[in-house]
Amino acid sequence: MTIPLRNTIYDKIKEVTSLTDIDLYKSLTKDGFIIPDDKFNKLLLDLEILGLITVAWITKDERRIEISRVEAEVDSVEEQNKEMMEKDYEASFPGFEK
Structure with missing residues (x-):
């Protein structure tokens, strides 16, 4: 099996x-x-279109x-929702106190 x-x-x-590009071609x-x-x-164009x-x-x-550096965006509202859901889940167990 060959690598593309x-x-x-x-x-x-x-x-x-x-x-x-010259160094890459020589290599x-x-x-x-x-x-x-x-x-x-x-x-090269294909790799650039793919965002790599x-x-x-x-x-x-x-x-x-x-190489492209992709930084993940952090959505503050989404982060808060996730924390609230975790707290609600933990609080749903009887006898749980934090």
């Missing part, structure tokens, strides 16, 4: 967290993956590729 090329590219980026070629430019760009990486232009011919 997209996963291989993502793993390479994840190893160093930030690199240029893939060194590992034996010969990828045409259009397919390489499509794979971000791609930004450094110069006219070079791009910086980084």
